[in-house]
Amino acid sequence: xxxxxxxxxxxxxxxxxxxxxxxxxxSIFNTWLWYKQEPGEGPVLLIALYKAGxxxxxxxxxxxxxxxxxxxxLNISASIPSxxxxxxxxxxxxxxGKLIFGQGTTLQVKP
Amino acid sequence: DAGITQSPRHKVTETxxxxxxxxxxxxxxxxxxxxxQDPGHGLRLIHxxxxxxxxxxxxxxxxxxxxxxxxxxxxxxxESATSSQTSVYFCAISGSPQATYGYTFGSGTRLTVV
Numbered sequence: 001x002x003x004x005x006x007x008x009x010x011x012x013x014x015x016x017x018x019x020x021x022x023x024x025x026x027s028i029f030n031t032w033l034w035y036k037q038e039p040g041e042g043p044v045l046l047i048a049l050y051k052a053g054x055x056x057x058x059x060x061x062x063x064x065x066x067x068x069x070x071x072x073x074l075n076i077s078a079s080i081p082s083x084x085x086x087x088x089x090x091x092x093x094x095x096x097g098k099l100i101f102g103q104g105t106t107l108q109v110k111p
Numbered sequence: 112d113a114g115i116t117q118s119p120r121h122k123v124t125e126t127x128x129x130x131x132x133x134x135x136x137x138x139x140x141x142x143x144x145x146x147x148q149d150p151g152h153g154l155r156l157i158h159x160x161x162x163x164x165x166x167x168x169x170x171x172x173x174x175x176x177x178x179x180x181x182x183x184x185x186x187x188x189x190e191s192a193t194s195s196q197t198s199v200y201f202c203a204i205s206g207s208p209q210a211t212y213g214y215t216f217g218s219g220t221r222l223t224v225v
Contacts, residue, residue: 004153006153009151030209031209031211033213035213040218040219041218041219042201042203042216042217042218042219043154043201043216044216045212045213045214045215048211048212048213050211088153088154090154090213092209097142097161097205097207097208097209098144098156098159098169099156099213099214101146101153101154101155102153103151103152103153104153
């Protein structure tokens with residue numbers, strides 16, 4: 001089946017540092033989504049990308065939809081302790097409405 | 112609050128017993144999904160529904176069944192629980208077939224099979 005490879009698996013950074021994570025696939029996606037999950041909660045949508053090459057920001061978060069439609073990345077600038085959590089990429093193909101998720105990137109921020 | 116609740120939030124059950132998890136939504140969304148989350152695997156789709164009594168299998172459906180008799184409720188049943196089904200289960204809803212704006216997730220059910 002389709003798979004998304006998300007990296008890195010985990011990151012431990014100092015407060016104030018920038019963070020970058022990415023997702024790649026052998027399949028083409030029409031939509032890329034980035035979610036954040038905090039402990040004990042379900043994932044919450046951060047950014048949605050709909051066109052190849054699209055660059056979208058949400059506060060300190062910036063995400064891009066790769067030109068090949070097979071990858072996406074998420075950057076977090078000037079990290080703060082509340083950025084801690086698991087970040088998931090997700091891709092949508094065709095008209096099925098079924099999202100395929102990456103394995104997640106666990107982010108820890110040291111104050 | 113997106114109006115999606117899962118129950119119970121936590122459950123411990125014995126191997127071989129049937130277990131039913133409930134997802135309830137107040138958004139009148141047509142599309143509902145059950146995922147399981149395990150370390151190193153992200154979220155994997157178990158079953159989904161595109162309307163009342165319309166359901167289909169996801170990538171990890173073995174050992175699970177679902178039912179949707181009303182728009183607002185989507186039930187996940189583990190027919191005979193096994194230790195490999197110890198996981199966190201998430202329900203999600205979507206208002207469009209293309210899930211254009213992504214899914215909205217519930218807070219999850221942590222299931223432990225002993």
